[in-house]
Amino acid sequence: QDKPTLKFAAVFGDTDIRADAIRNLQEALSSEFTLEPHFGATLFKQGTELVALQRGNLETGIVAPQDIAKQLPEWSVLTAAYLFRDADHLKTFFASEPGKEMTKMAEDKLGIRIIAPVYFGTRQVNLKPEKEIKTPADMAGIKLRMPGGDAWQFLGSALGANPTPMAYSEVYTGLQTGAIDGQDNPLPNDYNMKFYEVTSQIVLTSHLIGYDLFAVSKKTWDSLTPEQQATLEAEVNKAVDWSTQRHLEEEAKLADFFKEQGLKVYKPDVEAFRQYAQQKYLESDFARDWPEGMLDKINAL
């Protein structure tokens, strides 16, 4: 019998840690599956992977929870600021009963099978002005670049800033020229995009645990034997754990690197940020769609 071919699509580039993890996965699966990775959003544009999976044009891929929330508003709870405490909490949630409830919902309503959350770093605020940031009030008037789309822009205002959409590739020049005052990304992104060259400080707000989901088209999933499903699930989890570990190591190293580069790297009053943000979210339209009690269940884990 032929090995099933699994096309894989992701936004992250060829040199990303996650691309290494996927290549490891490709190797580990090679006796049972042919995994064909396409990195850098070359096959499907960013944000269109979910529909590609749903329509069976893509077998496996990395989907952002924000994209799931576009079709399944209940999921917007999983994109809120200050929801998960760290990568461990994220993993624990998706393995828990409430986590399974959420992935089951995506499977039934969207037709995608979610295997695991893929951690890619904790988003921190990175600013050009030297002004010290302690509380959300200090962020007032700061033009903070956030990805496009109203959910992301809302996140920016939940930090107390003035959110500005701008293409990722223009952020460096935007910072350099002062078109924006800052941006928020995990530390490895700040390093890869050389943002540290044009900014003066990193405020460790840890406002969002960045993660995507390793998902399989339901059509594909159902066509696999239970053994194949088990193998795929186990190997994906292994690859994802490896990638998470590497990211955590990288983040620890980078904080020191940025200090050496002369940037101020410090923790603000995170509790003040958390309260401000959670309040903003609860008052917003987003929270209307959140499943009853989900926030408390996540907090309790």
Add this chain to the structure above:
Amino acid sequence: MSLFSPFAICLASITVLAVLGLPIGYAMIGGSILYLLVQGQDLAIAAEQLLQGLRGSFVLLAIPLFILSAELMNVGSLSNRLLDFCNALVGRFRGGLGHVNVVQSVIFAGMSGSAIADAAGVGRLIIGMMTRDGRYSRSYAGAITAASAVVGPIIPPSIPMVLFALVSDASIGYLFLGGAVPGLLMAAMLMAINSVVAHRKGFPVEDPVVLRRLPMITVRAFPALMMPVILLGGIYGGVATPTEAAAIAAAYAFLISILLYRDVSAKDAYRAVLSSARSSASIGLMIGGALVFNYVVTIENIPNSLSALISGYDLSPLGFLLIVNVTLLILGCLLEGITILLVIVPIFVPTAQALGIDMVHFGVVVVVNLMIGLITPPYGLLLFVVANVARAGLWPIMRDVFPFLLALIAALAFITLVPDAVLWLPRLLGYSG
């Protein structure tokens, strides 16, 4: 790749449809649908890639805006004022109007990202000036107009560089800066050739403009001359991203033509916008077709296979660049620049990155190369345009364009061999690559 592989069938059908005269955008969409059909894939992927590609690639927005600004500059008296100014500057030298032609293109280049708009717009005026009273041959006037229009998209702003940024993720701002020095170098070489030909053939000089009229002429052309300053100042002074600068350029052209010079009627303005909409749509559809075909190329893993093939030859970065140059120069004789940029160039990008070639350098080399392709026969779009505008035969124009072509290729060789010629200015302004 077998002769009857789905990819080969796709490629062959696109080629056949295009050669038989189907517009290139339609040919790429059609051939890609055939591929999906043969592969048993979802036929809606063609629509999906085209729609999501146009919606999701926001750098593409610079294209209709740069087209609009070029079009608005070509209605009204803006071009005339510009030519007066260039004439006052360099008309007094032997072959004066040839120099005027080049200098005008350099200034126009700083306002527009389009070579065709230069040749078909301002080019029409200056060809008329040169051939009046038979002082220059129609073919020479056409040839130097075509050759000088080539620098348009090399000096910033530039539509092809926007497209290169799209396929490579290089920064548009630094690509623009990278083109400035090579563009000026090319213009200088064109003027040198014009000098040599002018002395040999005894071309006329223009009556020197008396010095006291110079301030007046400058004032009349001043708002137009300010446009490059506003544009580049905007981009590098932090007021706007390069895409927003395209909108500012259009707004500025609109303001000075309609409000300041007041020689554009509402009807003219409407026509200019309609004509821009039309061009944007025909280019946009070709880009759309390329986006669809790109899906086929990606799923077939063509860039990676080519990368693997090239790395098997153990090429040096320089060797690779030379191969790319020769390939593109040959393709430029046969294919249209945007097609090459969107379909062929992405195949080279991963290898260039793997070899550690700077993307800004690579982008400028590629764009210079493709712009030279606009004047290489048999398929040189600018040659067709000036043949049409100058009402001269294609053969005499090709003959007269030849020395200019050699000069431009020499400039290309120079910037390929000396990356600093490209990267010096971007680095001066903060580029860290």
Add this chain to the structure above:
Amino acid sequence: MTMNQLRLLRWMKRRAENVAVALLATVFVSFILQILFRYVLGWPVGWTLEVSTLAWMWLVLWGAAFVVTERDEIRFDIVYSAVSRRTRRGFAIVTAMALIALLLVSLPATVDYVMFMKVEKASYIDIRLDYLFSVYVLFALAAIVRYAWLGFEAIRGRAPDLTDPSHLRDE
């Protein structure tokens, strides 16, 4: 065709052009507003980008469907412009039939995809994507009709127009 039909056709053509002009104006104006909001008022907004990209997407497909003429098309015309009128008519018939067949074959799946996209919305202006994407179906139908017409004309003995390069504005 009767005079009235011809007049109606011309009227429709002009209205289609009005739409294209409005779309390009929308791209332009929303960009200018974006700049004003961001740099002058210091109050960045997100909807401008969404409106301008969607207007551009519509401009391309609407324009290609109803506004771009044969003379404006970008084609590889080395061979095409060198052959006799009779051969060119043959070319036109072959390419028209091929394109019509391919577009027709893909039409059901395309309609299905466009309808599927009702699950998503443009995030600021709150319009469902199936409405926004329906312009592709319009484009495909218009292309089928246009090439059926061109093919029919070629069969009846009229050679198709050549591209006029001085009309092109492509670099």
